[in-house]
Amino acid sequence: MATLKQIVSFVAVALTFVAYIPYYRDILRGKTHPHVYSWSLWGLLTILIVALQVKGGAGAATFVTAAAGILCIGVVILGLKHGKRDITLSDTVVAALGLIAIGFWLIVDQPVISIILIVIADTLAFIPTIRKSWHKPQSETLSLYITNTLRFSLALIAVKEYTILSSLWLVVWVVGNGLFSVMLVARRKAVRA
Numbered sequence: 001m002a003t004l005k006q007i008v009s010f011v012a013v014a015l016t017f018v019a020y021i022p023y024y025r026d027i028l029r030g031k032t033h034p035h036v037y038s039w040s041l042w043g044l045l046t047i048l049i050v051a052l053q054v055k056g057g058a059g060a061a062t063f064v065t066a067a068a069g070i071l072c073i074g075v076v077i078l079g080l081k082h083g084k085r086d087i088t089l090s091d092t093v094v095a096a097l098g099l100i101a102i103g104f105w106l107i108v109d110q111p112v113i114s115i116i117l118i119v120i121a122d123t124l125a126f127i128p129t130i131r132k133s134w135h136k137p138q139s140e141t142l143s144l145y146i147t148n149t150l151r152f153s154l155a156l157i158a159v160k161e162y163t164i165l166s167s168l169w170l171v172v173w174v175v176g177n178g179l180f181s182v183m184l185v186a187r188r189k190a191v192r193a
Contacts, residue, residue: 009060009158012151016067019147020074026141027078033139034079035132037087037095041125043072045102045118049169052115056165064155065169091128098124115165119172126176130183137187145184148177 026032046069053062101121108114133140156170 003060005158005160006060008154009063012061012064012154012158013067015147015151015154016064016071019144019151020071023141023144024074024078027075027082030082031138032141033086033132033136034075035086035091035128036076036079037091038125038127038129039072039075039079041095041098042122043069043076045098045122045125046072048102049115049118049122052111052118052165053169055111056115056163056167057159057161058166059158059160061155061158061160061166061170064151064158086132087128088131090131094124094127097121112164115168119169122169123172123176126180130180133180133184134187137184137191140184142181142184142188145177145181149174149181152177 023032023034027034046065050062050066050069053065058065098121101117101124104117108117129140152170152174156167156174159166159170
């Protein structure tokens with residue numbers, strides 16, 4: 001019989017796939033323009049985080065992370081084909097810093113330091129999307145980030161053992177997606193006014 005944490009994880013995985021349907025649709029329609037640097041780093045880092053979450057005892061919550069990583073790669077593929085190239089020097093610097101953090105993660109054989117470096121790199125990867133969306137708030141699908149806030153919250157509930165390895169990334173993404181959703185709503189109102 002499935003435990004409550006497994007059921008919550010299943011719901012969060014289902015929400016992950018549901019959340020990406022409108023995002024993929026909006027990319028194909030030319031409404032959403034994912035930043036290729038952000039999504040490439042997120043895809044790579046999310047897949048790496050799966051291994052650290054397994055090591056940290058995340059349990060069924062790891063399935064949510066794995067689903068997100070796979071779907072991030074899908075966004076990269078669609079973004080390369082249908083996206084716009086809105087890349088600045090600061091975006092390239094942030095991407096390079098993210099890659100450097102990944103490099104340190106590969107060198108450091110300390111799981112806690114590794115998860116901290118990956119979370120830093122993952123957060124840095126958000127900067128190009130934030131910059132782009134500040135100026136063009138309609139270029140992102142708001143429902144993805146609202147649903148992400150909910151699904152990462154559910155994934156956090158589904159964690160089997162609460163450790164830095166199993167939980168830090170989830171906490172950061174609950175906060176990050178929540179704040180980004182608020183920013184998109186506020187910027188859309190400001191642009192309309």
